[in-house]
Amino acid sequence: MExxxxxxxxxxxxxxxxxxxxxxxxxVLEEFETQATQTESLTFEWRYYNDGKSWxxxxxxxxxxILWLSVWEGMFKTSFFxxxxxxxxxxxxxxxxxxxxxxxxxxxxGKLIPMILCINKKGQLADAMxxxxxxxxxx
Numbered sequence: 685m686e687x688x689x690x691x692x693x694x695x696x697x698x699x700x701x702x703x704x705x706x707x708x709x710x711x712v713l714e715e716f717e718t719q720a721t722q723t724e725s726l727t728f729e730w731r732y733y734n735d736g737k738s739w740x741x742x743x744x745x746x747x748x749x750i751l752w753l754s755v756w757e758g759m760f761k762t763s764f765f766x767x768x769x770x771x772x773x774x775x776x777x778x779x780x781x782x783x784x785x786x787x788x789x790x791x792x793x794g795k796l797i798p799m800i801l802c803i804n805k806k807g808q809l810a811d812a813m814x815x816x817x818x819x820x821x822x823x
Contacts, residue, residue: 709759726743777814
């Protein structure tokens, strides 16, 4: 069973806190953040959400939310949300077949279809960056 971390509202997820809870996966998160901010001009905003009782990071390009990031035991998850009209574009992306298959079998949340990536290795970042570029291109 996967365990979500960063549950204490009074403990802000600073670099030291993230390093402590993620261990060696912290380097992967740091690389992800570097690529996202430097090549895609994204901003990372940590906030505690009472409804989920955990810290989440909203990752934005200007005012547009690109993804949500959450921290779990041994990994971090990126959650993208798409609409049905984006399915063709996602099918055409040069990303892992497993991501496409998982996305194809997920249940929509209202009109939105979540695409959740569980990341714990630097090799997984290339697909995440392609999805970010796709999401940024949407109107």
